[in-house]
Every structure is written in structure tokens, then in C-alpha cells.
Amino acid sequence: MNVLQEMSKYGHEQVVFIRDEKVGLNAIIAIHNTALGPALGGTRFWDYATEEEALFDVLRLSRGMTLKSAAAGLKLGGAKAVIIGDPKKLKSKEFFHVYGKFIDSLGGKYYTAEDVNMSAADVEMISEVTKYVSGTPAVSGNPAPFTARGVYMGLKAGASVKLGTDSLKNVTVAVQGLGNVGYALCEHLHKEGAKLKVYDINPATMEKALKELGATAVKPEEMLTTECDIFAPCAMGAVFNKDNIKSLKCRLISGAANNVLMDASVGDALNDLNILYLPDYIINAGGVINCGIEIEDPSWRYNVDEVNTRVDGIYNTTLKIIALAKEKQISTSKAADEYAEGIYGG
Ligand code: NAD
Numbered sequence: 001m002n003v004l005q006e007m008s009k010y011g012h013e014q015v016v017f018i019r020d021e022k023v024g025l026n027a028i029i030a031i032h033n034t035a036l037g038p039a040l041g042g043t044r045f046w047d048y049a050t051e052e053e054a055l056f057d058v059l060r061l062s063r064g065m066t067l068k069s070a071a072a073g074l075k076l077g078g079a080k081a082v083i084i085g086d087p088k089k090l091k092s093k094e095f096f097h098v099y100g101k102f103i104d105s106l107g108g109k110y111y112t113a114e115d116v117n118m119s120a121a122d123v124e125m126i127s128e129v130t131k132y133v134s135g136t137p138a139v140s141g142n143p144a145p146f147t148a149r150g151v152y153m154g155l156k157a158g159a160s161v162k163l164g165t166d167s168l169k170n171v172t173v174a175v176q177g178l179g180n181v182g183y184a185l186c187e188h189l190h191k192e193g194a195k196l197k198v199y200d201i202n203p204a205t206m207e208k209a210l211k212e213l214g215a216t217a218v219k220p221e222e223m224l225t226t227e228c229d230i231f232a233p234c235a236m237g238a239v240f241n242k243d244n245i246k247s248l249k250c251r252l253i254s255g256a257a258n259n260v261l262m263d264a265s266v267g268d269a270l271n272d273l274n275i276l277y278l279p280d281y282i283i284n285a286g287g288v289i290n291c292g293i294e295i296e297d298p299s300w301r302y303n304v305d306e307v308n309t310r311v312d313g314i315y316n317t318t319l320k321i322i323a324l325a326k327e328k329q330i331s332t333s334k335a336a337d338e339y340a341e342g343i344y345g346g
Contacts, residue, residue: 001052001056003015003055004240004333006059007059008082008185010029010032010059010060010063010280011032011033011062011063011346012031012032012033012063013030013031013032014027014030014031014109015030015031015059016029016030016031016102016106016249017139019101019156021081023090023092023094023095023101023255024085024089024090024100025083025095026075026083026084026178027056027084027086027099027102028044028054028055028081028082028084029058029079029080029081029102029103029106030061030062030079030081031062031106031109031110032059032065032077032078032080033063033066033077033344033346034077034109035077035231035344036074036075036076036133036343036344037074037075037077037296038067038075038076038077038108038110038111039065039076039079039110039111039293040065040074040076040078040079040111040113040134040288040292040295041061041065041071041078041079041081041112041113041115041162042081042115043080043082043099043112043113043114043118043123044057044058044080044082044083044115044116044117044118045082045083045085045087045090045091045117045118046082046083046087046116047084047085047086047087048082048084051084054082054084054131056178057082057290057336058080058081058082060259061082061258062078062079062080063078064075064078064258064259065078065079065080065224065288066078066340066344066346067281067286067337067341067344068281068284068285068288068340068344069292070341071281071282071285071317071321071336071339071340071343072288072310072313072314073310073313073317074289074292074293075234075295075296075298076292079110079114080115081091081103081110083099084238086106087117087118091122093125093185096122096125096126097125097126097129097251099126099298100125100126100127100129100130100133101129101130103126103130103132103207104131104132106118106132107267108131108132110132111132111134111295112132112133112134113125113133113135113143113291114143114169118134118169118192120136120141120142121343123136124136124138130227133345134291134292134295135290138273139152139291139294139302140171140178140293140302141308143286143287143288143291144179144180144184144287145184146286146290146307146308147179147184147251147284147285147286148181148184148185148187148188148256148286148288149283149286149308149311150184150286150287150311151181151185151232151234151254151256151283151284151286152185152188153283153311153312153314153315153318154254154282154283154315154318155173155185155230155232155252155261155277155316156168156309156315157167157269157314157316157318157319158181158252158254158276158318159171159229160319161276161319161322162230162251162252164315167192168189168192169192169193170193170194170195170232171194171196171229171230171277172194172196172197172228172229172230173189173193173195173196173229173230173231174196174197174198174223174225174226174228174231174232174250175189175196175198175215175232175234175255176198176199176200176223176231176233176239176255176257177196177200177211177233177234177235177255178200178205178208178236179205179234179235180204181234181284182200182232182234182235182256183205183208183209184231184235185234186198186209186215190214190215195216196209196213196216197215197216197217197218197226197228198210198215198216198217198218199217199218199220199223201220201235202241202261213279224239224244224247224248225247225248225249226249228250229250229251230250230251230253230254231248231250231262232253232320233253233255233256233257233275234256235257237250237257237258237259237260237263238260238262240253240261240266240267241262241266242262242266245266245269245273245275247275248276251274251275251276252275252276252278253270253275253276253277254277254283255280255283255284256280256284257280257284258281259280260280261277261333264314267279267332267333267334268330268333269333271330271331271332273327276322276332276333277331277333278321278322278332278334279321279332280298282317282318282336283318285310286314289307289311290311293306293307299319301310320339321335324339
């Protein structure tokens, strides 16, 4: 892979390769854009099969962070880091201190946070050697409840357009994935009287949702074809492709999972099928808002009500994206990109 060529394709400013023989650290930090402010993006710890795979992931994810923060109205840029290797074998205090010192050497251009296979305790160890860390338990903490709140607000905005009301009472929502975000989203929906159809690979979580939220279980092979008003993907990415979307029986797609469309053309195809897709990075920005405000304004003292007010703004942002798509006769995914790029100048 030609790194500079790839950077120019996605519009990256800087890509840093990091190595430390002693602790076995191999990592890549991709800073996509800092036009609006310091670049924020979590560290993902993953045993990538190849360096190319890791680079591809970090470039794509960091661009997504720029779009997400810009659309969320944060004065922040976008970045992401990937640590290559087996987290179970490599994690230690020394390991995270070495990694943290590399982050520190970037002088505040990059702020890290939690991501896949990184716990709050790991992030805290990094914060012992650098201040360029966000989302530590001592300050903003777990982002999932805020992400769920934002998805819920986005989903209501989408419903107001597609179903003619933003009340979700008796609206059927199929939720794929009942993890930190998916379960919290279900709690919001249940409280409002929505009917839940759910699937998670974890039987214990399923049992809990059926018992506590009155949800109906869906078989995994029937998840994508289940009859519902709204489908909320809250597990993994690349859920929808050009073929499987033809069998969908929903009118609206709105979930937390990142990169749920296999590729950009699926956004157009959903539009052709008259299924309203709410772009993932628009509605799942609650978590980044929660940990981003403290970077945006270092004098700010954490205040959950202020965070919730900013997260609730996802309702109006979602309406803006839907209106832009309608006005320009383009898909909502293209409209979201245009909207975010217009803000950061991409
Ligand atoms: P999580 O790991 O807590 O939950 C994921 C859940 O999905 C788990 O319960 C798991 O059992 C389930 N799952 C995995 N494969 C599945 C499958 N094939 N079918 C059904 N269920 C399956 O993760 P999370 O923090 O809840 O995040 C969920 C999604 O939202 C992820 O894609 C994540 O990248 C995205 N996201 C999360 C946040 C956040 O604040 N946590 C922010 C933005 C985006």
C-alpha cells in the first residue's frame, strides 16, 4: 500500500507509525483533519492480520471522526489510533505508558479515548503520562449512555419525517445487538411504549431484554427480514449490502453501529427503496460529544445537563440532513457527508 497516496485519497494531514521493541508496541495514529481544533479519536486494540489492514482501518475510521465531530458541532478535528497485536498478551502499565508518551510527543494535536478492546482502566494508565486523553472515568466516563440517547433522539427525528410523528408509542423497532448502547437504547424505547424485537448473540442479554423490556426474540437469520417500522443496528458494521436490503421490511434505519453500509452505493440503493437511512455518524455522536466538550474548552467543568442538551441537538441535526437530502435529491448518506465537509472545509 502506498501510504502517501492513501492519505491523499482520504485527505489526511498526518499518519504516525509508532514502534517500541521492548514492550512490543506497534501502532498507527492517523490524524485526518485539524481545521476545527485538536483531533479526537479513540485507540482501537486489534490483532490485525496485516499492516495494510490496520492502515486501511485507521484511515477510514479517522476520517469518520472528522465528519462526526464536525456534524455534531464540536470544535474538534478527527483522528484514530490502532494498536496492532493481541491485547491479552500485550497490555500492561508499562505498555500504555510507552504508548502514552508517544501521544504526548504530538503536543496536543491528537487526543485519544476508549475504543474496541480498550477499557477505562487502560485509558487511565495512558492518562498517567499524558494529558491528551479524553473520556477517563474521573471526568466524562462511559460514553455509551450518551450515544444511546443521541441515537434515540435521531430515531425520533427520523420517525417524525417517515412515520408522521416522533412519538414511538406502539412503533415496532427491531434492535440488533444489546450491548452497552443497544440495551440503553431499548430502555429509552421501552419507556416510550415502543414494541421491541431484538437479537443478540449473548443469550443472557437476550433473556434480560425479554424479561425486563417485554421484547420479542428474533431468530438471527430472520433479523434482516423481520417486519418492523424501524431497524436499529447496534452490533457490528457492514450489515447492509445491495442484495440484502431488498428483503428489508422496515421504513427507517437508525442505529449506533459504525459503518453499517457495506459501501457508499448502499446509501443510494436504500434511497431508491424508499427506506430512510439515518447516517451512523450523525446519530451516534452522543459519546464523542460527551468526551469532546472537555477538549473543546479546557476551562469547562463536566456538567451532565449541558452534555445532554448538546446530545439532544442530534434531533435537529438529523432533520437538517433529511431536509438537505430532499432539497438536493440525494441520499441521506451523501447529504451527511456534504453537510459535515461544509463545516470543516473538506
Ligand atoms: P458492545 O460491545 O457493548 O455491544 C455489542 C453487542 O453486539 C454485544 O452485546 C454483542 O453480543 C452483540 N453482537 C455482536 N455480534 C452480533 C450479531 N452478529 N448479532 C447480534 N448481536 C451481536 O458495543 P457498544 O458499545 O454497545 O457499541 C455498539 C455499536 O455502536 C458498535 O458498532 C460501536 O462501534 C458503535 N458505537 C458505540 C459507541 C459507544 O459509545 N459505545 C459510540 C459510537 C458508535
